[in-house]
Amino acid sequence: AYTAEPFVPTRGGLPALRKAAAECRGCPLHRDATQTVFGAGKATARVMLIGEQPGDQEDRQGTPFVGPAGGLLDRALADAGIDPADAYVTNAVKHFKFTRAEPRKRRIHKAPTLREMTACGPWLAAELARVEPELIVVLGATAGKALLGSSFRVTQVRGTVLEEEIHGRPERLVPTVHPSAVLRAEDRDGAYRGLVSDLKVAAQELA
Ligand code: URA
Ligand code: SF4
Numbered sequence: 001a002y003t004a005e006p007f008v009p010t011r012g013g014l015p016a017l018r019k020a021a022a023e024c025r026g027c028p029l030h031r032d033a034t035q036t037v038f039g040a041g042k043a044t045a046r047v048m049l050i051g052e053q054p055g056d057q058e059d060r061q062g063t064p065f066v067g068p069a070g071g072l073l074d075r076a077l078a079d080a081g082i083d084p085a086d087a088y089v090t091n092a093v094k095h096f097k098f099t100r101a102e103p104r105k106r107r108i109h110k111a112p113t114l115r116e117m118t119a120c121g122p123w124l125a126a127e128l129a130r131v132e133p134e135l136i137v138v139l140g141a142t143a144g145k146a147l148l149g150s151s152f153r154v155t156q157v158r159g160t161v162l163e164e165e166i167h168g169r170p171e172r173l174v175p176t177v178h179p180s181a182v183l184r185a186e187d188r189d190g191a192y193r194g195l196v197s198d199l200k201v202a203a204q205e206l207a
Contacts, residue, residue, distance in 0.1 A: 002027035002119035008126050014043050017126050021094060027119035029095035029112070034059045039090030039127050046206055047082065048133035049073070050124070051091045052142040052178060056107050059096035064089050069179040073139075076179065076192065080199030086206065088131050092146035093120045117146040125167035136171055137202050140178025147173070159198040161205060174202040 004026030009016050018038045024030060037054035040063050049065075057067030065073055077084060093116055098107040112120075124146070128136075138144045144152035147166055154175055162173045176198035177191065185191035 002115055004120055004122045008122045014039075014127070014130050017123070017130065021123055024094065024123070026122075027095075027116050029093065029097050029116055032098070033095040035062050036094050037062055037064055037091065037096070038094060038123075039088055040064055041088030041090075041131075042085070043088075043131055045088035045131055045133060046086045047135045047137060047202060048088045048090065048128065048131055049137045049139060050143045050147065051089070051139045053091050053093035053109075053112050054096045055109055055180075056096065056098070059107075064091055065179075068183060072182055072192070073179040076182075076195050076199055079196045081203045082199060082206070088127070088133065090124065090127055092117050092124060092143045094123055095120075111142060114145070114150065117142070121146065121167070128167060128169060128171070134172070135202055135205050136166070136173040137199065138173050138175040140176075140181060142178075144175055158194075159201050161201065172205065174198065174205065176202075 004024050007020055007024040007026055009020045021036045021038045024036055037058045054064060055067045058064055093112040097110045097112050099110050100107055138147060141154045144154055148164055154177060157175050158177060164171060164173060176195055182188060182191040182195050
């Protein structure tokens with residue numbers, strides 16, 4: 001089975017993890033992507049935000065949530081009263097998965113499979129063990145399924161506080177929609193307000 005496990009160092013902090021993740025060959029996604037996009041933020045962060053996988057901009061720059069979805073997320077965090085300095089931001093899958101409609105054309109994001117999410121899970125587990133966040137914000141269905149299993153339905157649990165065991169540790173989680181889903185929504189303002197209102201539940205937990 002695909003797995004990042006043999007690449008994950010058992011010792012060292014986030015810098016050691018990041019360095020090792022750059023060399024991960026745990027699944028085929030590293031082949032076509034530019035680089036590993038590891039999580040960003042301080043080990044002392046109180047909240048961990050978990051997205052799906054890096055997008056085109058993130059793949060080029062090597063940092064999560066620096067593209068359009070990231071811009072929207074930053075604004076929503078500010079509107080919800082969550083200090084970015086308190087947040088560690090990462091993804092369920094650390095390499096960009098994409099297709100091209102035509103050769104040399106724009107790269108189109110493709111959702112990771114359950115196998116790829118499972119393969120990449122040891123990196124997320126290692127980040128959780130190092131950061132030990134007080135709260136996890138689950139951004140969208142893919143991250144939710146990666147963390148909580150395939151029965152996860154974001155519409156059913158968004159904006160609520162869940163207590164679940166994740167990679168062997170008891171965690172508190174607040175799920176919400178993915179910022180990219182807000183960008184795609186027909187009623188973008190309404191979708192944005194929904195995201196902010198869910199993030200306010202997280203902000204309250206951190207207060
Ligand atoms: N979408 C994600 O899920 N993660 C990113 O880092 C960027 C876009
Ligand atoms: Fe490793 Fe995850 Fe990249 Fe696959 S997606 S190669 S498991 S870092």
